Amino acid sequence: MPSKQPRIAALTVSVWAFFVLGGFLAAWHGSSLPQGRAQEPRPGPTKLYFGVSACVDCHGKGTRLEDPLCRCTEVSIWEEKDKHKDAYKVLSEPLAQRMGELLKIDVLKDKSCVSCHGVVIQDESQRHRSFKESDGVSCVVCHGPYREWVGPHGLETERDMWRQLTRKEKEERYGMTDLWDPFKRAQLCLSCHVGNAAEGKVITHDMYAAGHPPLPSFELATFSEEMPRHWQLLGEKSQKVKALLQATADDTRFERTQLLLVSGALAHGSTLRLLEAEAVEARWPEFARLDCYACHHDLQSPGWRQDRKVQGKPGRAPLASWPMPLHKLGERLTLTREPDPGLTALRTELDRVPFGKASNLREPARKSAERSEALARTLAARKLTTADVLALLHELCRIAIEDGPDYDSARQIAWSFAIVHGELLADAQRGGQVPEAVLRNQDQVQRVLEELKTGLRLKLPSGKESITGQLDANLKTLYRYDPARFRAAFAQLKAALPPAGR
């Protein structure tokens, strides 16, 4: 067996390495190992779904290495605090079981559920013996279900080789997903948190009506913090590790803001990609592709909905509005001024006849999605400056005050302001040049953000808090949402900013 050689080598190095190896060997024994050495991988990695038990031996015990690529506490954090671990388990709970009865499906097996709540293995030969359904959204879902990288990335004998590889090589040749690329990370997270038709991750109105909690709006930088993160930000890592990950100081100054911008643009794109895929005559109208709250509101008069700027034709269901503010934010930063013909055509069609005609929706949805994806790539490559970040804060205030956002959009805006403003202050602490007003008014801003946090329930049911347990309070907050108060809060935030630079 080719693995014997490294095993003997490892034993002679240290007791610590023995444990590392023990884990890997245990993991590897479940499948036939690739022939040949890891340095000469076959073209393109081989799909193989490992279970968490294959990772826990190293990633659950901490490390004494200097400059570790990771802290080896990842599985512990994930197991103790992260909901993704429970994603499959919740399918056994009464709400999910009831959904199964109504939809006449086995929620523990049906692809429409498991695609997001766990792992769907198409080909049984790709199931490693360590794999367990009950692991939920486990390591391989995000980091890459491929055989080749799992071995070398931790083996002492191969680690040096591994560390010399670029992120691109690790991904393309070994199958380890490059999650440091904000575009890829956002795409991955959005594939469940918005949906991805090609991967079978599609939430439908039937699923909602049967009881699935409403998918909330999604802001990646905030959601990542709340998982909670089991990784360090690039900026928190040592110079040496930064270099290994090809990250410069410019990349790390405003990395969360960048993530926010990229995922903001891509959320819009993912929403429209999903619409494009679902706009087929046999399934259309699929209500879940449109704005939930266009219909799901009480008939209240007077009410803030009636005081809004007229948005499209009354009585027609529009696109979900929550991805718009952050998409706009990206356009503002890249000084995109050309109108979006795809989006305009899409809105016109949805206004023309109720739900539009499926065949008239696909093309404009695709065009607008492509544009968002291009925007996301541009934003992912951008080196953000202090001026950029200040402009973003101003733009968030403008959107909040002028656009009359609904509850989900308001949360996107408030989350974003907190992230961007926080990073600006952190940058100042590291010696970055920040206008004096930002420092002077930081307590005031903090106070308003705290108010927003309570008023809008910005704190996610993170960690092990139950989503269904908080559903009632969340829906009631949505119900009580008052855009006038939101606008007033942002007027205060705007007043606390230095004057807009451009």
Added chain:
Amino acid sequence: MPRGEYGAWVSHDKHANAFAVLFDPRSQRIQRNRGVSVPAHEDSLCLKCHVSQDYERERGQPGLELADGVHCEACHGPAAGWLSTHYLPSWRTISDDAKAVLGFRPLKDLTVRANTCAECHVGSNRTGTDVNHDLIAAGHPRLNFEFANYLANYPRHWSLTAEKQRHPDFEARAWLIGQLVSARQALDLLAWRAEQASQNKAPWPEFAEYDCYACHRSLKGLADRPVTLVPGRMTGKPAWNAWYLALVPHSPGENVERRDTVRKLMSNLAADEKQVAEAARVCSKDLQTLLQQIDARPLRPDQVRELLQRVTASPPEEAVANWDSAAQHYLAATALYQALGDLGMPKQERVSLRQALEALRQTLTFPKGHDGPVGGFDPTRAAPPYQQLRLQLHP
């Protein structure tokens, strides 16, 4: 005949104010939301109900005073042929048909009266009067017409005593005729809407055909109310028209599948408009047949009681599954309760039925500032009073 008709109408009747409301801020907002530049008081879509269902014919004629709103001739018919004779003793000797030839609408006939009201209060394929979802979304109130209860609340400019002398079963008869006429009118309107939509002249699906509160409910109460399946209905799909057909009986010998055909077609939002139009027309004819079969002889107390038992026969999970059906059950029971009262119901029973009805009514009202139930209609609140009513009538 009392001479105060005009006085009663002008001072108490909303119809007299129907044109004036077109100048209200609400009317202005509706037009603005619709993206229409014509003001409401000049828009024939509005005037067809707010002045006269025959506005298209009447417009421009000398003597038409828009400010009168829904004026005498709007209901009684164009008066040129009978104005100078209808108060003469000889008028009473003329048959209804002969009067109709002169343009006079014999509103004493409850079917004629219900038809007249329904043209505006339900909508009309004949005149293209349609409060559709576009208009409602722009700010117009939803229409949900129930003839007997509208009449009961109407500030009459005629004698109720005379009416009840003509029809001792008046309340029950008005209810029955009103149900059939409204449902037929609604089906005709559906056929018209579908037909128009097939020519791209009207929106489709037409949401005014569906249960408003199935969609228009905040999700506030979602977490503490389990999802329940209404028999025959998929979750997540809108349900068709509980209002007009919740209680309408089938005629003897009618193929009951016909109404199910419409229901099935309408539960598919992508249904072919022409098929819908055809199926709706067939059902409408069935109802017209049933309407013509209504016996001219007054209903006896035992027949009214039987009717009341029939409208409370369904179990709560069907009867009060949604607001529209629950409200129709309440309104039916109220009208028939009144009829039984007129025909001599024992006082003790009257008191207990009234209590049950009032308890049911309270579960159906909307809070101030709302045009629908908050957080969706809750059938579990309406079920106990309905069940109480049912048990009293089915000992």
